[in-house]
Amino acid sequence: EPEVTQTPSHQVTQMGQEVILRCVPISNHLYFYWYRQILGQKVEFLVSFYNNEISEKSEIFDDQFSVERPDGSNFTLKIRSTKLEDSAMYFCASSDPGGTRLNQPQHFGDGTRLSIL
């Protein structure tokens, strides 16, 4: 069964450094998403991406964050200058609009654990 893959599984970075998290969505999916889960808290939506542009973003997704689809298969999340509070599990997801763009579940990768020191 096709799946969303994320690399690396664990990233340790010094505060203030830039970090790029990588995702390969399911190949025929057209919508891509990033979520994060701080330890002990809910999974929170960050951003959605469709047709090479951001569709929706939450208030968490500030100027320190950016997303890109550099080629036909990868989808990346960049954090420009990491802070301690960016430590979290980051999940990538993708979905298939199925023509009607309605009622298509999002499928998640296994996440990247980001630790900021």
Next chain:
Amino acid sequence: DQQVKQNSPSLSVQEGRISILNCDYTNSMFDYFLWYKKYPAEGPTFLISISSIKDKNEDGRFTVFLNKSAKHLSLHIVPSQPGDSAVYFCAASRSGGGADGLTFGKGTHLIIQP
């Protein structure tokens, strides 16, 4: 701002019995609801969904019920199996998904006792 609430942090059920997980929401704009299952060190796995035009959706051992007037949904697992032990998340979105991000509940840890 808890738009999606799962009020039971954990639930213990005997193997073979029915597991019922509950979820309440406050945002009347939500029209598509999903349940995900999550094991430690893995991402959420999609289980079953329901759109607001339905009140029930069934897939094998899993059934989701939606009560729009009460803004309540539930997931029934019958019969419960040991492999069902996991954290279950309720999630909701507007306009049937697409570009909309999902709003998640805090999750319920289901423990199936042998």
